[in-house]
Amino acid sequence: MSAARLGSVPGPVMVAAGCGGTGRELLPYADQSGLDGLDLVTRSITLDARSGGPGPRVVEVPGGLVNAVGLPNPGLEHFLATELPWLVRAGARVFVSVAGATMGEYADLARRLSRAPGVAGLEVNVGAPDEAGAGLFEVREPYHAASVIAAVRREFPTDRPVLAKLRPDVSRIVEGARACHEAGATAVVVGNAVPAAFADGRPAGLSGPAISPIALRCVAEVHRALPDVPTIGCGGVHDLASARAFLDAGARGVQVGTALLNDPTTVARLRAVLLPDHLTTPEETP
Amino acid sequence: MSAARLGSVPGPVMVAAGCGGTGRELLPYADQSGLDGLDLVTRSITLDARSGGPGPRVVEVPGGLVNAVGLPNPGLEHFLATELPWLVRAGARVFVSVAGATMGEYADLARRLSRAPGVAGLEVNVGAPDEAGAGLFEVREPYHAASVIAAVRREFPTDRPVLAKLRPDVSRIVEGARACHEAGATAVVVGNAVPAAFADGRPAGLSGPAISPIALRCVAEVHRALPDVPTIGCGGVHDLASARAFLDAGARGVQVGTALLNDPTTVARLRAVLLPDHLTTPEETP
Amino acid sequence: MPEERGTPAGPVHVEGEVVATKRVGAYRHLTLAAPGIPERFRAGSFVAVTVAGHVARRALWVHRVRGSSAFGPTLDVVVQVQGSGTAWLAAQPVGTRIAITGPLGRAFALPKEAVSCLLVGEGYAAAPLFPLAERLRERGCAVSLVVSAPDEAHLLSALEARRSARSVTVLTADGSVGQRGGVPDHVDELLRRSDADVVYAAGPAVVLRSAAAAAERAGAWSQVAVEVPTPCGTGLCHGCPLPVVGEDGVDRVVRACTEGPVVRGDRVRWDHL
Amino acid sequence: MPEERGTPAGPVHVEGEVVATKRVGAYRHLTLAAPGIPERFRAGSFVAVTVAGHVARRALWVHRVRGSSAFGPTLDVVVQVQGSGTAWLAAQPVGTRIAITGPLGRAFALPKEAVSCLLVGEGYAAAPLFPLAERLRERGCAVSLVVSAPDEAHLLSALEARRSARSVTVLTADGSVGQRGGVPDHVDELLRRSDADVVYAAGPAVVLRSAAAAAERAGAWSQVAVEVPTPCGTGLCHGCPLPVVGEDGVDRVVRACTEGPVVRGDRVRWDHL
Ligand SMILES: Cc1cc2nc3c(=O)[nH]c(=O)nc-3n(C[C@H](O)[C@H](O)[C@H](O)COP(=O)(O)OP(=O)(O)OC[C@H]3O[C@@H](n4cnc5c(N)ncnc54)[C@H](O)[C@@H]3O)c2cc1C
Ligand SMILES: Cc1cc2nc3c(=O)[nH]c(=O)nc-3n(C[C@H](O)[C@H](O)[C@H](O)COP(=O)(O)OP(=O)(O)OC[C@H]3O[C@@H](n4cnc5c(N)ncnc54)[C@H](O)[C@@H]3O)c2cc1C
Ligand SMILES: Cc1cc2nc3c(=O)[nH]c(=O)nc-3n(C[C@H](O)[C@H](O)[C@H](O)COP(=O)(O)O)c2cc1C
Ligand SMILES: Cc1cc2nc3c(=O)[nH]c(=O)nc-3n(C[C@H](O)[C@H](O)[C@H](O)COP(=O)(O)O)c2cc1C
Ligand code: FES
Numbered sequence A, B: 001m002s003a004a005r006l007g008s009v010p011g012p013v014m015v016a017a018g019c020g021g022t023g024r025e026l027l028p029y030a031d032q033s034g035l036d037g038l039d040l041v042t043r044s045i046t047l048d049a050r051s052g053g054p055g056p057r058v059v060e061v062p063g064g065l066v067n068a069v070g071l072p073n074p075g076l077e078h079f080l081a082t083e084l085p086w087l088v089r090a091g092a093r094v095f096v097s098v099a100g101a102t103m104g105e106y107a108d109l110a111r112r113l114s115r116a117p118g119v120a121g122l123e124v125n126v127g128a129p130d131e132a133g134a135g136l137f138e139v140r141e142p143y144h145a146a147s148v149i150a151a152v153r154r155e156f157p158t159d160r161p162v163l164a165k166l167r168p169d170v171s172r173i174v175e176g177a178r179a180c181h182e183a184g185a186t187a188v189v190v191g192n193a194v195p196a197a198f199a200d201g202r203p204a205g206l207s208g209p210a211i212s213p214i215a216l217r218c219v220a221e222v223h224r225a226l227p228d229v230p231t232i233g234c235g236g237v238h239d240l241a242s243a244r245a246f247l248d249a250g251a252r253g254v255q256v257g258t259a260l261l262n263d264p265t266t267v268a269r270l271r272a273v274l275l276p277d278h279l280t281t282p283e284e285t286p
Numbered sequence C, D: 001m002p003e004e005r006g007t008p009a010g011p012v013h014v015e016g017e018v019v020a021t022k023r024v025g026a027y028r029h030l031t032l033a034a035p036g037i038p039e040r041f042r043a044g045s046f047v048a049v050t051v052a053g054h055v056a057r058r059a060l061w062v063h064r065v066r067g068s069s070a071f072g073p074t075l076d077v078v079v080q081v082q083g084s085g086t087a088w089l090a091a092q093p094v095g096t097r098i099a100i101t102g103p104l105g106r107a108f109a110l111p112k113e114a115v116s117c118l119l120v121g122e123g124y125a126a127a128p129l130f131p132l133a134e135r136l137r138e139r140g141c142a143v144s145l146v147v148s149a150p151d152e153a154h155l156l157s158a159l160e161a162r163r164s165a166r167s168v169t170v171l172t173a174d175g176s177v178g179q180r181g182g183v184p185d186h187v188d189e190l191l192r193r194s195d196a197d198v199v200y201a202a203g204p205a206v207v208l209r210s211a212a213a214a215a216e217r218a219g220a221w222s223q224v225a226v227e228v229p230t231p232c233g234t235g236l237c238h239g240c241p242l243p244v245v246g247e248d249g250v251d252r253v254v255r256a257c258t259e260g261p262v263v264r265g266d267r268v269r270w271d272h273l
C-alpha cells in the first residue's frame, strides 16, 4: 500500500491527544477563524466511558510534567453524540485517538468511527507510557503495534489517514515505524509521553520540553532509516525553534501537547508562522 | 552465582561516570576527609586514548543537558600509570568504567584492571546513548549486555563488584537487569543518559533532572519484578528528595552525574546525610 | 440558581504586568495589569499565571478588579508563598511581565432574589468573597461576611468589606484577633444568626465541607470554591479531578477548573477529594 | 614562564550575593559578595555562577576583587546579555543569592622579570586585563593597554587603568571613540610601539589569533584567554574542548576550563576551535 492511497498527512501543526480538552476549551485562544481547519487529535476515546485515575494526575518536574491521567473520556457513544458533532460544526479536522484493551476493541472503534460523519482520520494510541496501568492492549514488540494498525486499517476507509502513535523508544522506533507503515499507517507520530514515574514510584508518562531531545532523536533515526515513511514529531514542541528542529529532522508536521497547558495560544501562534510555509511547499510524494 | 559472592554493592552515593573529571577536580569540593572513602566511577576508559568529539559537546536544554562528549580518555595504559594511582592514594574507592568496541576489548580491559592495585570494582558501560556514534559494542538486546558482563566477570575477581550500567529503557530494563545479574553483575546501574539528539539532529544523550522520572520508573519496575537484584539509581539525582525517591523505589544507592556539573558539592552534601543512615542499616542479603 | 450572563464572556490569554506589589501580613498582594480580564470577571472565577521556568501554571483567586486605572484594567491577587512558583510570584518587582489567562472556571452563582447570604472564607482563599459581597449588595442581598485564618498574619483585611457587608466576623485559630476558633466551630451559630438562605464558602476542604454541611442542616443552599491542583487551569489537561455527584445522582469526576472551581456544596464527594 | 604560586590555592564553592549592580553602556556590572574567592584570585582565572532554573553554569571573567569591603570580600563582573542566563544575571537586584565557584582555570602567567607587556582586550573580555595590569605594574613591568570594542557602549572604561598602564589605547570598530578599527588592524603597530616582550590577549577568537600571530612575528611570547562554552567550568564534564599543540608537538584536545582558559597563543589550533 502506498501512503498516497491511505489519506494525506495532516500538519504542519496539530493539537496532541489529551492536551486540547474536549476541543471547545481551545476556542478562546484560537485565531479569528476559530477552530476552522485546525488539525486536532482528540483525547484517547475508549469504547466505554472512563472517569480517569485518582489525583494527583499531573505533577510538575524540571522541564516537564509527569502525568497519569487515566484516559478520562465519555466513551465512544457519548463522544459521537455530543463532542464530535460540536467539533465538526466548528470546522476542526478531527483525528480521533482510539485506545483499546484488545485488538477487537480497536477494530470496533475504527468500524464505528468510519461511519461517523466528519471524522478526518484516526490516531491509534499504541505507545501509552503505562499500558498495563491504563488497561490498554500491551505493545511490547513492534509487531504488536503493527497488528493493531492492520486491524484498524481494515475497518477504516483507505482515503482517510490513520496515524500510528508510537513510544519515543530509540531501540524500537525504526522497526515500529516500518511495521506500522507496512500495516497501512499513513504516518507515524513519534512519539508519546516517555514512560516515567511519579516521585512515589507510581507509573506515569513524562512530557514537555524535557523530552524534546528524546523525540527528536527518534524522528531523526526514522527519517534516516526510512525516508519514505512520513513522521509527525511529538514531544516538547513549545516554540518555533523546537517545532523547526523536528521539521528539519524530516518530520512532516508536529503535534503540540504540554505546551498548550502552559500557554493555550501555542498552536495558534505556531500555525500562524508555519502554515503559510507548509501550504506553499509542494507535498513530497513518496 | 549469588550477589554476596560477587562483591558488595557500593553506595549509597556515588559519583557517576564522566561527571567527576579525573577525580582530582572534585577535591576542592569534598568534605574534610577529601576523597577518602568516596565511591567514584571514572569516566569510561577505553583501551586506546580518545580525544573526544567536536564541540559543542554539551548543550543545555530545559531541565537537563544534552551531551555527546565522545568518551575522551587517556587510554587504559596512561590511566593505570597516572590517574588511578592518584585516586587510590587519595583514598577513593575507584570503580573503573570500561567501554569497548568488541567483547574482546571488554575482556581485555577487565583482565588488565584485575591486576591493577586499588581498583575497587568495575562498571561496564553497556548502555551508552549513542553506541554507534561512540564506536562501542552495540547492545541491541539484553543478551548482548549479558554476554559483555559474562566476559568481564570471567576476567575479574569474584570478590570485587562488577556493575552493569544499562539504559533506562522501560521496555527492556527488567529483562536486561535479570540477564546481567545472571551473568554475574553484582548490581545493575539504572541507567545511563537517555538516547536523544541535539537540536540539529546529531545523536546525543539527555541527562539531568529532566530524566529522573524516567530512571525512577525503570528502577521501580526492576525492583518490582526482581526484588533480589540490587539496583543503583542514576539519572537526575540532584537533591535529597530526588535521591530518596530512588532509595524508596528500592535502589541500594544512587549515582550523581549532571548535578555535579551544576554544583560540585552535591555528592559531599548528599553523603553527609545519607551515609550515616546507610551505615546503620544492616545490608539486606538476597 | 441560574448563571449570571454578561458580555464579553469567556477567558482571554494576555501578557500582563506587575504594576504594584505590597506585603500585607504573611501575604504578598500583587496588582497586575491584565487587559480584557476585569470586564469578563465574575467573583469566584480565577486566573492562571505563568511562572518563569515552570511548565504547570499557578491558579490565583481574584481579590479585586478595576476596569480602569493609571495602568489600564488591573486585578489584585493575594499570594501565599507555598512552593517554588508562589515564591517566584511573591518576589517579582514592579515591571515583571506575566502571562495571565482568565477569568477561568465557574463563578459563584448569584441568587435571583434579594436574599440573605453568609460568606465564609479562610486565608488567602477569602479573596473572591470580597467582590462577591459587592455584587450581592448591589442586588440588595444582606451579606454576612466571615473571615477566618490560623492567625492574624494570614487574615485578609475585612476593612473594605464593611461597606458591602451588614456584618463582619473575624475568626482566628489562635484567638490573636476576633473570635478564637475555626469555621467548623462557629459556622452553625453564624448561619443561624445571619439567617442566610445561601452560604458561600472559600478555603481549605475542611472549611468548605463544614460550611456545606451546616447549610444542609439549615436547609440553605451552598456554593463552595474548591481548590484542587490545576496544572493548566484551562480545561485542557483533565488533571484536576473533582469528584461530585451529578444532578442525576450519578457519581462523576469533573474538571475542577472548568466545571468548578465553584460547585454546589451538597454535590462534592468530600471523602474522595 | 613559571606559574605564580600563592596560598590559599584552588577554587571554592560559595553562596555569594549581589551587593551592587549598575548599568554601564551596554553592560551590567555586578559586585558579588564571594567569601574566599578574592584571596585566591589571579588575573585570567574566572568564576562559574549558577543561574536559576538552568543546569549548565555560566562563566564570567573577574574584573576586580576586593579582599574586604562593607560586604566582606567581593568581586566585580561585567555581564553582556546574550542569552537566557546572562539576561537573568543582568536582571537580578541587590540581595539575590548566587552560587559562585572560583577562581577557576589557569590564570595569566606573569613574567619573572620586569619586562614590557602589551595587553589587548575586546568587549567585556577585557575585564581580566585590569587586575593583570595592576599585578604587572607591581612587578615593575611597563604595561601598554589596548581596549577595543565594536562601539562605545561595549567599551570597558579604561579610566582606572591609567594608574597601572604606561599607555592606554582605545579602539572602536565604528570610530565612535578612540582610533577606528579592530585589534587585527592595529596590533602589529601597537606591538612595535610598545616594544613588548609579552602579549596578553582576551576577547573573541579573531582578536586572540591576531594578537598571537603578531607576537610570533615580533618574537614575543603570547598568552591568550580563550572563551569556549564551559558547561561546568570545574573540569568535571570534559565539555569544553580546546584544541592545542602540546609541548611535545603532538595535537591534543584539552579542557578550556582547566588546562585553560589562558594558554600560550602559539599553542592554540585556531582552525579547529
Ligand atoms: C482555583 C485555585 C485558586 C487559588 N488561588 C490562590 C490564591 O489566590 N493565592 C495563593 O497564594 N494560592 C492560590 N492557590 C494555590 C496556588 O495555586 C498554589 O499554592 C500553587 O499552585 C502551589 O504552587 P507553588 O508553586 O507555590 O508550589 P509548588 O510546590 O512549586 O507546586 C508544585 C505543583 O503543585 C501544584 N500544587 C501544589 N499544591 C497546590 C495547591 N494547593 N493548589 C493548586 N496547585 C497546587 C502546583 O500547581 C504545581 O504544579 C489557588 C489554587 C487553586 C486551585
Ligand atoms: C571563560 C569565560 C569567561 C566569560 N566571561 C564572561 C564575562 O565576563 N561576561 C560575559 O558577559 N560573558 C562572559 N562569558 C560568556 C558567558 O559565559 C556566555 O555569554 C554565556 O555562557 C552565554 O550564556 P547565556 O545564558 O547568556 O546564553 P544561552 O544562549 O542561554 O546559553 C546557552 C548555553 O550555551 C552556553 N554558551 C553559549 N555561548 C557561549 C559562549 N560564548 N561562551 C560560553 N558559553 C556559551 C552557555 O553556557 C549555556 O550552556 C565568558 C565565557 C567563558 C567561557
Ligand atoms: C495531560 C496529558 C494527557 C494526555 N492524554 C493522552 C491521550 O489521551 N492519548 C494519547 O495518545 N496521548 C496523550 N498524551 C500524550 C500527548 O499527546 C503527547 O504525545 C505527549 O505529552 C508528548 O508531547 P508534549 O511534550 O507536547 O506533551 C497526554 C499528555 C498529557 C500531558
Ligand atoms: C558530560 C557527561 C559525560 C558522561 N560520560 C559518561 C561516561 O564516560 N561513561 C558512562 O557510562 N556514562 C557517562 N555519562 C552518563 C552519566 O554517568 C549518567 O549515567 C547520566 O548522565 C545520567 O545521570 P545524571 O542525570 O545524574 O547525569 C556522562 C554524562 C555526562 C553529562
Ligand atoms: S487544570 Fe487542566 S483541565 Fe483542569
Ligand code: FES
Binding pocket: D229, D230, D231, D232, D233, D234, D235, D236, D237, D238, D239, D240, D255, D256, D257, D258
Ligand atoms: S566546562 Fe566542564 S570540563 Fe570544562
